Amino acid sequence: MSNNSDNTFFTNKFSHIYIEKEAFSYPLTEQILARFPKAKQIEVERYSEVFHRTRQHFQMQKRAMKLILAVKQPPFLYPGADVCHDFGHSHFYYTSSALNCLYNCEYCFLQGMFPSAHTVFFVNIEDYFSAVSELLHQHPVYLCISYETDLLAFEGIAPFCRRWIDFARHHPDLLIELRTKSANISRLSKVEPAANVVLAWTLSPQAVIERHEPGTPSLTARLDAIEKAIRAGWPVRLCFDPLLHIDGWEEAYRECVEMTFSRLPGEAIREVSVGSFRVPKDYMKRMRERRTDSPLLHYPFLCQDGVYRYPDGVNRRLTEHILRLIQKHIPEERIYTE
């Protein structure tokens, strides 16, 4: 069980599973536990007893991540944040069937948002569906289901994507975005594509992936997955977000965009979003405390309206450069910027 390839003795991921008493009775709990027959199961009253402990070490936890199975209490849906793209939809919400991610991206806002790096799965998925159904009685809903996690990366452990897709199929007024960096598309190979479920891939130059997105699939692997998704008939969105001002950024992003559209036909892409790095002030403080060795996060960002961003000139150069490249392949009306 040890994970001591780098001369340390961290446990394997998910060596321990914390389970809320109330969560034991849910079928999803049973399904998830069956995936980890050797894991030590520890009963908890509320998931927050583990997740919200003080002084947790996010980066150490990333090396030996645990699972927490919990029952979500209301609210199940949240209004979309201003720093996120709404793609022109007026009823923009997000929801989280899971908290935290399998990956460990250096710039990830989750490390500023959550006190723990352990993964929480909320097993009462039916309660989420009830909340969405209720909202759909009032108006159509645009719902992002993979903001505070990467659900496709977890699909082999907890089949949340499949459940959401099946739900969406019966609710045409619902439009779902499933954001991912995963290449795990084979997990959806037996799922019939739904016109109102958009698979949205975050794409970065390979240099960014290697330096700042540890554990994530390579650009080539992501493009392979997207190709398969398009062939299967899924609506696909590409997200060049966050743009990072790395050394050699012009060339890196040029290569990334050219490689992307040498593999993917522009007309098969539903839309593209572009956004440079931005993080709310409160999250950035904690992210910097947790990544004291990260030149990327200790860049002299400017804080405007409570959000840290690159200085205007840098932002503009980054965004304009990549927009010029993308516009060669995608018409302007299908490209969304902040």
Added chain:
Amino acid sequence: MIYILTALYAEAKPLIRHLQLKKKKGLGPIQVFASDTIVLTVSGPGPLSAAIGTTFMLSTHPPQPNDLLINFGICGTKSDRFSIGETVIVHKLIDAVTMGSYYPDMLVEHPFQEATLQTFPSPVDSGTPMQAELADMEGTGFYEAASKFLGPHRIVLVKVVADRLQPHTVNIEAVTRLCENALPSLETIMDRYIATELPPAPTLTEEEEAQIIRLCEQWKLSVTLRHQLLQAAKQYKIRTNQELPDLSSWLSVPIENKREGKKYVEQLRQYLLYE
């Protein structure tokens, strides 16, 4: 530094001998033994004593975030899953009085069994109803105090199974013998936790910090501006991975009033940020 708390001197005795700890004098009523790398405290039995002993030890010897804190001692069990003399690591604690629960972070791989532990304020026997597999009289008091000083990933409870909840069957000599036999296990645990220490964050050297403080005093800066300047200096080191440049020429900048001070702080920040 490794901090160890035991309830009884009989539990501490083999550690003091093996780790060559010396009694620290002049610290008051609680016994503390130490070497250059280890501090051990004998708190006396009971959760309240354990909390007092832990707080005393960590207040008189303040820990760094990477330090390790261990509660080492005997426990009882009703479960046949554990044999007498076995070393067990605790992954959940329950307080028998408040029924509150605590969870050390189990990030380190080890070859021992793990269990839940219930802490009682007085001795219990096999007739006592239990919600956990192990019983002791210190765990939750120790943990609650410890968690005020260190994160859950640096707090470990190492218990040696002494009896089947028949406490009268275990005398002082048996306690010492059980703990002595468990020393190799304890050392394995300490070695593994030390191996998982992450390198400390790069920070300003004393000279670099003194350089900034001199500037702050010369320019009569407010606490906020001082903080901003120190922050800019730290970020400079993280970004560039270089020593802070010599700032002595800035000391000779004449400052007439606070507004000028603020202006030069901004100039210096820009210099450190974009240099």
